[in-house]
Amino acid sequence: xxxxxxxxxxxxxxxxxxxxxxxxxxxxxxxxxxxxxxxxxxxxxxxxxxxxxxxxxxxxxxxxxxxxxxxxxxxxxxxxxxxxxxxxxxxxxxxxxxxxxxxxxxxxxxxxxxxxxxxxxxxxxxxxxxxxxxxxxxxxxxxxxxxxxxxxxxxxxxxxxxxxxxxxxxxxxxxxxxxxxxxxxxxxxxxxxxxxxxxxxxxxxxxxxxxxxxxxxxxxxxxxxxxxxxxxxxxxxxxxxxxxxxxxxxxxxxxxxxxxxxxxxxxxxxxxxxxxxxxxxxxxxxxxxxxxxxxxxxxxxxxxxxxxxxxxxxxxxxxxxxxxxxxxxxxxxxxxxxxxxxxxxxxxxxxxxxxxxxxxxxxxxxxxxxxxxxxxxxxxxxxxxxxxxxxxxxx
Numbered sequence: 001x002x003x004x005x006x007x008x009x010x011x012x013x014x015x016x017x018x019x020x021x022x023x024x025x026x027x028x029x030x031x032x033x034x035x036x037x038x039x040x041x042x043x044x045x046x047x048x049x050x051x052x053x054x055x056x057x058x059x060x061x062x063x064x065x066x067x068x069x070x071x072x073x074x075x076x077x078x079x080x081x082x083x084x085x086x087x088x089x090x091x092x093x094x095x096x097x098x099x100x101x102x103x104x105x106x107x108x109x110x111x112x113x114x115x116x117x118x119x120x121x122x123x124x125x126x127x128x129x130x131x132x133x134x135x136x137x138x139x140x141x142x143x144x145x146x147x148x149x150x151x152x153x154x155x156x157x158x159x160x161x162x163x164x165x166x167x168x169x170x171x172x173x174x175x176x177x178x179x180x181x182x183x184x185x186x187x188x189x190x191x192x193x194x195x196x197x198x199x200x201x202x203x204x205x206x207x208x209x210x211x212x213x214x215x216x217x218x219x220x221x222x223x224x225x226x227x228x229x230x231x232x233x234x235x236x237x238x239x240x241x242x243x244x245x246x247x248x249x250x251x252x253x254x255x256x257x258x259x260x261x262x263x264x265x266x267x268x269x270x271x272x273x274x275x276x277x278x279x280x281x282x283x284x285x286x287x288x289x290x291x292x293x294x295x296x297x298x299x300x301x302x303x304x305x306x307x308x309x310x311x312x313x314x315x316x317x318x319x320x321x322x323x324x325x326x327x328x329x330x331x332x333x334x335x336x337x338x339x340x341x342x343x344x345x346x347x348x349x350x351x352x353x354x355x356x357x358x359x360x361x362x363x364x365x366x367x368x369x370x371x372x373x374x375x376x377x378x379x380x381x382x383x384x385x386x387x388x389x390x391x392x393x394x395x
Contacts (some may be wrong), residue, residue: 002070004374008009008076009033010173011049013266016367017056020071028367029055034165035263041090042103050118063122065178071378073142074370076150079172081196084391085112112142129142143377145190145391150369152178153393155312157372158356164188165309168355170313171296171322173264175199175226177303180393186340188393190373198228198299206294210285212243229265229295229315234274234288245287249274252283258386268316275319279358282321283355292324300326300351300352301333302307304343314355326351 002021008014017027031048033041040140057063077123078088079101087109089100105111116139121132131377144343152168155178159166179191183191200218209215209262216227217236227233237246238253250274265275272280274288282289296318300311313323334343342351357365 002066002071003066004378005070005071005073006076006374007049007370008147008150008364008370009045010078010366013045013052013365014364015049015052015056016371017060017066018179018371018375019069020375027056027059035273042101042109044357045109046103047112048116049115049120053115053118054122057122058288060162062128063119063126063152064134066159067119067123067130069139070138070141072374073115073138073176074190074374074377075115075142075144076147076366076370077111077144078147078176080145080234081144082108085142087144093145099132112139112143126198143373143391145370146178147174147366148176148177149190149391150178150179150366151314152180152312152369153372153391154357154361154365154369155314155355156180156188156190156393157368165311167303167306167308167310168312169296169300169318170315170316171229171292171313171317173231173267175229175299178258185190186299190393192392195235200224201299201302203228203295203298207289208243208245208247208291209237212237212241212246214243216240216247222353225295225299228281229292229317233270235267237269248284249288255361272314275317276321277319282319286321286325289319289321290326293329296322297326297333301330304351305328305336305338310351310353312353312355314357314365319357320354323352323354 001020001023003017003019006016012030014030015028020034029052031052033044033048057066077087080088082088088100088107100111101107109278116135117137120130120135125190147167150169151170155168156164163182164180170176177196181186183189200221201224209228214237216223217230217233218224218227223225235253237243238250246389253270256269261269274283275292276282278297303311313326330352331343331345331348341347372393376393
């Protein structure tokens, strides 16, 4: 059996197993990450990985056979990833503090070590041994990417462009990008290092934020792009300012909290209300749309200066109303320079495009992207997995 494993960590842990030979049915399982004061994020992720891997192997048979069959394991995670296997920092907005990773006395969470440890414990529980060479070989299959990289890989599977050249701009819990291009040897790759944490650059603040005295929620930089437009920031504006603009959204927030929503589910529902969702129009006169588009358009303009063919807007905050407003504002920001067709009213809709993700994909984009990278890495010829700073999307 030749198989791959994709793992995505966001507000939950998703795990997808895929047998490349088709002898085993695909398996997927998921668990929400608990929220609350005093909970250690890495500890909770470790527990869930152990639980989900156990569930996977319970339906597939011998744990040793499963782990020895894996040709690629790709983990998608938000935050700062080092050497494509180590997580060093992760934004956990609900903790209300900076989060520099600590695990077993070390300032990092090494997914290769953690997953091989989970596997070894499971194999031992089944009464089998796992030779050290097998364990080390498994560790070499583990490849960790930022979640925006996984999103960009997913987008490539949907766009199916013969000559891909786009920047995927994720606008949701965090703000970040994934870059997909053809490499020097003609393969389709997505950049992984240095990972462009562009969401932590500083924008010009919107007038409504100036008037309200709102300074953002980023625990590192306050009013960077992520601090100003991460989904949790909409709720934060309501509860921490006395702005009549943001106060107009408070009734809906109270209703959602009364319904028992909290954490990510609450933020998602509030985003849908403020920015519109499906056939539901944005709240009020579109003040929230104008606010979000103001920041996204600034960042998109900076990315446009790199001259990609497309900038793909994805994430739950990239609604149709927001995308339309971003296009209009970006043309204004460009103000005729540089003189390129894609930065004109006639060409902007071909440059700033919506993600090809369907509504049914919205909760699994990261794990689908991780799976795409895993399959490509598993199918690559020896030595073809390429540059250490490029994740193979299409051989």
